Amino acid sequence: MNRQGSKAWFERAERAIAGGVNSPARSFAAVGGNPPVVIERGEGAWLIDVDGNKYIDYLAAFGPLVLGHSHPAVTAAIAAAIDQGPLTGAPHPDEIRLAEELCDAIKGLDQVRLTTTGTEAVMSAIRLARAYTGRNKLIKFEGAYHGHSDAVLVRAGSGASTVGTADSAGVPVGVTQDVISLPFNDLERLEDTLRQHGHEVAAVLTEPIVGNMGIVSPAPGYLEGMARLTREAGALLIFDEVITAFRFHYGSAGDMLGVIPDLYALGKIIGGGLPAGAYGGRRDVMAAVAPSGPMFQAGTLAGNPLSSAAGLATLGVLKQTNPYPRMDRLANDLASAILQLAHQYGEAITLNRAGSGFTVFFGGQAVSDYTSAQQADKTRFAEFHRLMLDQGVYLAPSRFEAWFVSAIHDVDLIQQTVEAVDRAFAEMTSR
Numbered sequence: 025m026n027r028q029g030s031k032a033w034f035e036r037a038e039r040a041i042a043g044g045v046n047s048p049a050r051s052f053a054a055v056g057g058n059p060p061v062v063i064e065r066g067e068g069a070w071l072i073d074v075d076g077n078k079y080i081d082y083l084a085a086f087g088p089l090v091l092g093h094s095h096p097a098v099t100a101a102i103a104a105a106i107d108q109g110p111l112t113g114a115p116h117p118d119e120i121r122l123a124e125e126l127c128d129a130i131k132g133l134d135q136v137r138l139t140t141t142g143t144e145a146v147m148s149a150i151r152l153a154r155a156y157t158g159r160n161k162l163i164k165f166e167g168a169y170h171g172h173s174d175a176v177l178v179r180a181g182s183g184a185s186t187v188g189t190a191d192s193a194g195v196p197v198g199v200t201q202d203v204i205s206l207p208f209n210d211l212e213r214l215e216d217t218l219r220q221h222g223h224e225v226a227a228v229l230t231e232p233i234v235g236n237m238g239i240v241s242p243a244p245g246y247l248e249g250m251a252r253l254t255r256e257a258g259a260l261l262i263f264d265e266v267i268t269a270f271r272f273h274y275g276s277a278g279d280m281l282g283v284i285p286d287l288y289a290l291g292k293i294i295g296g297g298l299p300a301g302a303y304g305g306r307r308d309v310m311a312a313v314a315p316s317g318p319m320f321q322a323g324t325l326a327g328n329p330l331s332s333a334a335g336l337a338t339l340g341v342l343k344q345t346n347p348y349p350r351m352d353r354l355a356n357d358l359a360s361a362i363l364q365l366a367h368q369y370g371e372a373i374t375l376n377r378a379g380s381g382f383t384v385f386f387g388g389q390a391v392s393d394y395t396s397a398q399q400a401d402k403t404r405f406a407e408f409h410r411l412m413l414d415q416g417v418y419l420a421p422s423r424f425e426a427w428f429v430s431a432i433h434d435v436d437l438i439q440q441t442v443e444a445v446d447r448a449f450a451e452m453t454s455r
């Protein structure tokens with residue numbers, strides 16, 4: 025596969041952009057260090073690079089593109105919104121419609137505030153929990169990525185752990201002193217910690233199904249226990265559903281799993297591929313947000329008309345077509361085939377799947393938290409990633425990310441992918 029064009033573009037990128045990428049997760053540093061592929065456009069389930077090579081897309085732009093690229097309903101909604109002027113700086117109907125739709129769809133979401141990114145949504149939810157409880161400490165979980173605000177870059181996952189900056193430089197010690205990072209899926213540790221520090225804890229923050237140390241589901245009873253312990257401590261439970269909301273069904277993962285948090289952070293799918301985030305939850309807690317209350321948070325681009333239109337169109341298609349059972353089935357077929365091929369070739373893998381998202385960990389150990397996720401074989405994943413890319417399958421360039429099956433994938437694409445996995449495992453095990 026000729027990727028001379030990507031190479032040339034990336035040389036330019038490295039001169040003009042820090043590290044050549046506008047988000048570290050896009051770099052190929054963790055998969056052998058080749059220049060990343062420079063993508064010219066997305067079409068349905070495909071990514072097309074600047075050299076004209078085509079890739080079946082399982083990245084889904086790290087989650088938002090649940091309908092694939094350029095869904096006609098979404099592009100039409102964006103075009104119509106542009107015609108009305110992309111930004112006004114005043115309240116407008118689509119942001120109100122989007123807020124109403126989110127509140128209707130998600131149990132426990134009485135009110136929201138729209139933001140521009142998931143980072144802001146999480147950051148603001150934490151500030152709100154601190155304002156509401158009058159406490160400072162935050163409990164989060166090792167290897168979980170919640171955006172790039174200071175407090176959540178303590179033992180963080182996703183791109184941060186991929187590029188070795190799980191504890192980012194530049195985060196003041198004062199901030200880290202108020203953050204307690206615990207292993208996920210260990211209720212006893214949470215209980216001990218809350219027994220000791222509960223009276224100082226403003227919030228416990230987690231993804232209900234973790235997407236950023238690879239997919240890791242909560243052990244049975246873990247989230248219920250977390251909710252109970254958090255409530256008993258007088259702290260707020262925040263679910264970061266930036267990835268998970270509208271990924272598994274039309275609503276949140278929390279309500280799918282039967283655990284409703286005090287606050288949610290949302291993003292990705294709710295913006296239909298345009299910049300968007302939101303935080304919200306209990307009405308009495310949201311009353312603390314300015315201008316009603318004393319917790320300040322704002323945004324020139326928040327509730328952006330284009331993002332609101334794209335989000336509404338995406339949610340509209342999801343609601344109308346309910347692609348979730350089909351996405352689930354396709355992901356299950358693909359995951360089962362990968363497991364079967366791994367068995368056939370003697371390649372030790374663990375596959376963690378939640379609905380249409382899954383992660384293939386090389387090495388074979390069970391993965392239930394960050395420590396076990398880190399044991400996944402980096403070199404083996406890098407080789408697999410390269411072999412898949414060279415066959416036209418685009419996976420996230422990190423062993424800590426997910427494959428996302430989208431509404432646009434079909435049986436043929438899954439079959440092509442299975443054949444590529446077959447050839448990749450054959451090559452990896454032939455030496």
Ligand SMILES: Cc1ncc(COP(=O)(O)O)c(C=O)c1O
Nearest residue numbers: 141142143169170171266267291
């Ligand atoms: C769970 C989770 N929370 C928050 C964020 C931050 O969102 P954004 O990249 O839109 O700032 C991400 C991004 O990957 C995420 O996966």
